[in-house]
Amino acid sequence: MSVTEVRVAVVVVTYNSERLLPDLLAALGPGLGALSWHLTVADNASADGTVAALRRLAPEATVVEMGRNAGYAAGINAAVAVAPPHAAVLVLNPDVRLRPGCVETLLAALGTNGTGIAVPHIVDDAGALIPTLRREPTILRALGDAILGARRAGRYAVIGEVVTDDRRYARESVTDWAEGSTLLISRECWQRCGPWDESFFLYSEETDFALRARDAGLVTRFVPGAHAVHLEGDSRHSPKLWALLTLNRVRLYRRRHGLACTAAYWFVLLAREGSRALLGRQTSRAAVRDLLRPAKIREVPGPATVHSAR
Structure with missing residues (x-):
């Protein structure tokens, strides 16, 4: 060939x-x-x-x-x-x-x-x-x-x-x-x-x-x-991967919508992850920590943050 x-x-x-x-x-x-x-x-x-x-x-x-x-x-x-x-x-x-x-x-x-x-x-x-x-x-x-x-x-x-x-x-x-x-x-x-x-x-x-x-x-x-x-990856089980997935959802939404809508979207995701964190879900606890750090949303994640295997 x-x-x-x-x-x-x-x-x-x-x-x-x-x-x-x-x-x-x-x-x-x-x-x-x-x-x-x-x-x-x-x-x-x-x-x-x-x-x-x-x-x-x-x-x-x-x-x-x-x-x-x-x-x-x-x-x-x-x-x-x-x-x-x-x-x-x-x-x-x-x-x-x-x-x-x-x-x-x-x-x-x-x-x-x-x-x-x-x-x-x-x-x-x-x-x-x-x-x-x-x-x-x-x-x-x-x-x-x-x-x-x-x-x-x-x-x-x-x-x-x-x-x-x-x-x-x-x-x-x-x-x-x-x-x-x-x-x-x-x-x-x-x-x-x-x-x-x-x-x-x-x-x-x-x-x-x-x-x-x-x-x-x-x-x-x-x-x-x-x-x-x-066979699927481990984003649902890895706190770092789940936090990155959640942050990138906000970053993507922000690129296509205004500040007010993005703030509302962020709040809903924070409420969702917060409620699940209260139930003891470690992935959601990691997501909440990062959602409450504005610099994390602006940050471009690199290899020090997470690996790139799905």
Whole structure:
């Protein structure tokens, strides 16, 4: 396969991901089917054997050694910058396992008029649906999450950001954004909306990109006939990661709304995390501490704060 002409540039960002690589790489061939593709990996200064394993298991891949823990968005941008010419970019987490034919189905969906990003139906390693579709963050949706919880609020478009109605995952649809573990991005979308915003370091970068694409008239399309497995990260269990995720939600909201609305959004998130902190949730306690420090919201997180593995 020539790396000068490919249909899909497969882009993966790694950080101490050695144990995940064999299964990830084994699933790429079946997942991309008859498509021509090339793998480019950006490694964020892994301390394990990630780079050596890549060179051994995938000798044809391009490996970009970032030299530092630069963040998820920076890794994606660096990988795309050196990828061969392509019709689409497939952004993958190292803990994603493509099912046969997944990317061919996604690529066909990119041909639908006005589609800039295509996303698959994703399950966890036990086969349970992962609700990956999202609505644009609003004050009312943050309030619904705070009062009812994300799953119950997500059944209703007005008050829920996470789309939790299983029926929505049985049919093709357009969504405001989708979680960023598996995204197929058209060349047009990347050229008009890229690169990803590196100031987020980790979390909300995919939200920002998808909303900017929507602003440019290019939607995110959910394709139920394309399938993948996501083993998922530890943001729900790590206080540092949960605090960063919460802070970046405020930072993203601030970029798209005025000061008064942002203050209201911040207050709702603070109330949500505060109520859960009172119940003893350590992740929420960390989020409250950071939400009460304005400098944290303005700060661009770096490797001293958190690692960049999802």
